[in-house]
Amino acid sequence: MTTTDNTLLAVHDLRTYFHTFSGTVKAVNGVSFAIGKGEVMGLVGESGGGKSVVGFSILGLIDSPGRIMGGKILLDGEDLAQAGEDRLRQIRGREISMVFQDPMTSLNPLHTVGQQMDEVLRLHTDLDAAARRTACIEMLESVGISRAADRLGAYPHQFSGGMRQRVVIAIAMLARPRLIIADEPTTALDVTIQSQILKLMRRQIADKGASMILITHDLAVVSEMADHITVLYCGKVVERGRTRDLIETPSHPYTRGLIDSIPDPANRHARLKQIPGTVPDIRNLPQGCNFRDRCPRAQALCAEQEPELRPQNGAQWAACHYPLQPGDSA
Amino acid sequence: MTDPTPMLEVRDLEMHFPIGGGVLDRLKLDSKGLRIDRPVVHAVNGVSFRINRGQIMALVGESGCGKSTVAKTIARIYQPTAGEIRIEGEDIASYGFADMLPVRSKMQMIFQDPYASLNPRQRVRDIVAEPLLQQMKTAADRKEVPARTQALLAKVGLNAEHAGRYPHQFSGGQRQRIGIARALSVMPGLIIADEPVSALDVSIQAQILNLMMDLRDEFGLSYLFISHDLSVVHHIADTVGVMYLGFMVETAPRDTLFARPRHPYTRALLSAAPSIKARRDTEEITLMGEVPSALSLPSGCCFRTRCPFAWDRCAQERPVLKDVGDNQSVACHLIDEPERDRS
Numbered sequence: 001m002t003t004t005d006n007t008l009l010a011v012h013d014l015r016t017y018f019h020t021f022s023g024t025v026k027a028v029n030g031v032s033f034a035i036g037k038g039e040v041m042g043l044v045g046e047s048g049g050g051k052s053v054v055g056f057s058i059l060g061l062i063d064s065p066g067r068i069m070g071g072k073i074l075l076d077g078e079d080l081a082q083a084g085e086d087r088l089r090q091i092r093g094r095e096i097s098m099v100f101q102d103p104m105t106s107l108n109p110l111h112t113v114g115q116q117m118d119e120v121l122r123l124h125t126d127l128d129a130a131a132r133r134t135a136c137i138e139m140l141e142s143v144g145i146s147r148a149a150d151r152l153g154a155y156p157h158q159f160s161g162g163m164r165q166r167v168v169i170a171i172a173m174l175a176r177p178r179l180i181i182a183d184e185p186t187t188a189l190d191v192t193i194q195s196q197i198l199k200l201m202r203r204q205i206a207d208k209g210a211s212m213i214l215i216t217h218d219l220a221v222v223s224e225m226a227d228h229i230t231v232l233y234c235g236k237v238v239e240r241g242r243t244r245d246l247i248e249t250p251s252h253p254y255t256r257g258l259i260d261s262i263p264d265p266a267n268r269h270a271r272l273k274q275i276p277g278t279v280p281d282i283r284n285l286p287q288g289c290n291f292r293d294r295c296p297r298a299q300a301l302c303a304e305q306e307p308e309l310r311p312q313n314g315a316q317w318a319a320c321h322y323p324l325q326p327g328d329s330a
Numbered sequence: 331m332t333d334p335t336p337m338l339e340v341r342d343l344e345m346h347f348p349i350g351g352g353v354l355d356r357l358k359l360d361s362k363g364l365r366i367d368r369p370v371v372h373a374v375n376g377v378s379f380r381i382n383r384g385q386i387m388a389l390v391g392e393s394g395c396g397k398s399t400v401a402k403t404i405a406r407i408y409q410p411t412a413g414e415i416r417i418e419g420e421d422i423a424s425y426g427f428a429d430m431l432p433v434r435s436k437m438q439m440i441f442q443d444p445y446a447s448l449n450p451r452q453r454v455r456d457i458v459a460e461p462l463l464q465q466m467k468t469a470a471d472r473k474e475v476p477a478r479t480q481a482l483l484a485k486v487g488l489n490a491e492h493a494g495r496y497p498h499q500f501s502g503g504q505r506q507r508i509g510i511a512r513a514l515s516v517m518p519g520l521i522i523a524d525e526p527v528s529a530l531d532v533s534i535q536a537q538i539l540n541l542m543m544d545l546r547d548e549f550g551l552s553y554l555f556i557s558h559d560l561s562v563v564h565h566i567a568d569t570v571g572v573m574y575l576g577f578m579v580e581t582a583p584r585d586t587l588f589a590r591p592r593h594p595y596t597r598a599l600l601s602a603a604p605s606i607k608a609r610r611d612t613e614e615i616t617l618m619g620e621v622p623s624a625l626s627l628p629s630g631c632c633f634r635t636r637c638p639f640a641w642d643r644c645a646q647e648r649p650v651l652k653d654v655g656d657n658q659s660v661a662c663h664l665i666d667e668p669e670r671d672r673s
Contacts (some may be wrong), residue, residue: 046531160620189393191558192617195602199616217531220561220604246605261536262606263565271540272565275533278501 008211009058009179010034012070016050016057023283027053027066029235032309035179035211042226042243043215043257048279050235055181057081057215059096060088075179094124096174099201101184103164107156113140113167115154117174124175130307135174145172162193166200173204175216180205183215198225219258223247230313231255234282234290237309241316249326251318252260253295289321297322335419336380337520337552338404338437343413345374345403349625371624373399375576375632376413378651381569383519386546386553388567388584390560390599394621396576397556401524404554417520435465438513442525443507446498454508455479455493462515482511486541503534510541517549523542524556533663539566560603564588569657572596575624575632578651582658592660595633631663639670645665 016028073080100106140148186194239252260273292302389397438455441447580593633641
């Protein structure tokens, strides 16, 4: 993994395991990636792929029985995996903030929007009360909430779902963090509201020069937002590359399968290409490649040896013994 | 559209829900004095459409547009406020529980959440057999049930050893297969599918959509397919109805609707949908604001509060669905005054 001056966050060989009575769940099992300043990285995969756990691990939000068992999370060279709780508290909300999937549950229903916004500034800046209030009003206006001064006194239930997600984004942006981790930020929203929120997030990131990790299962959303994409399967990176390259010429059969599963208006009425079977039980993964039971290209080697992430064409990397070449049919 | 008796015909369907609450909460003092307010949610406001045998009709729209209420009203989970629901010509809108029993062999439903729609205490074979046992009254018929259950499970891609298991032993996609087997058990002509794939991962979604298409081809099923996902609708539907705030604002054959959407809301919906394609050629209408409350509908056109083209006529007069050719119908005043379409 190359780390340049432009790198904001570099994750090396991250391992987050959950020790349960029915076995160890290796939810994140050796994940590495890097994000440059001002970049948007999409973290894609199906449920159980470990993408949310990566997000929580970066912020040190893994609760027992989960534990970060190994790896480095370097934010500008500082290893967050080794940082104590006090240091993490300084970082959360200030350096790195998070936007969660469900705007109904990520705001505190007992506090006004103004109180919840003010808290961020009180903890992370030296501003006095009047200056904090002005900053909150400006932030609410910049996420498209009208009559912002009046709305500071409102409670979350007085907002609609889309408006609440705007508030969550406003809170996440308030302390001008350098990295925003957005975990399925539009999955709970309708499509017209989703397009408003995605536009808003794109503008906020560009204006403030922040970076973003966009965690989603929706390849269409990620292809419109991200500069590059990392695909997770069973806690491991199976492919990463620049967005257009990865979507147009995927190297890993799993990535290809995900893309082909999306109904294509240009090729309708044909049967959808489907990935056979289901995601294996993560406590009981197959020998060799995790994807081999579902893979149309699997051969004997795939059962014996686990493939490593290797460069394919140019900036694209895939973990596959028999990667697809551009022009191959699946 | 010449089929004399379509599988399903819905005319002017209305579904209003009164809101409960204590009398004191609903007391209102206005110029006419003290009165008790009776607030009503206008979930469905006069929806009409028909589905011929073997056809798939999709209803699309955002949350709160009434598409699921239409589905549940047709399945007679709700008692409609007004309108007709004809299954093979028979109006079931006012049927009681006992009257509905024979109708249920013609119409079954698949639900969105495969975790909540299966009884966790029933084995799979009992879940699938339940509708059959309701329909079969003689002991001779009932003898066939185990064999038919096995055949149904095989049809949806589950094997015999699955029959004795409980729902929690299955993944989401497999559970949805069980739901489909249960719906198929009585050989209905119409299946109402309310967001059948939206709780599933995309690779599993493709499996279920393929299965639904195969079953349609094999048994000549009609589907009423409720979805908010336009790419799924584009894949599966023959005709599409777009709903907004309980009104049908546009209906058209699938290809017409996606190639030439006429209603400003349809156009906005299509252009808002994200795509993995690099470029898009659809015009971009960005909607401001959000859907108004179904408690107090706007006067005139339901969409005017968010429509970029709205003018004074839209506030005064409610547009009705008008045929614009090619089986496309649109409820918008722009059809009469196309010069106002400035995009």
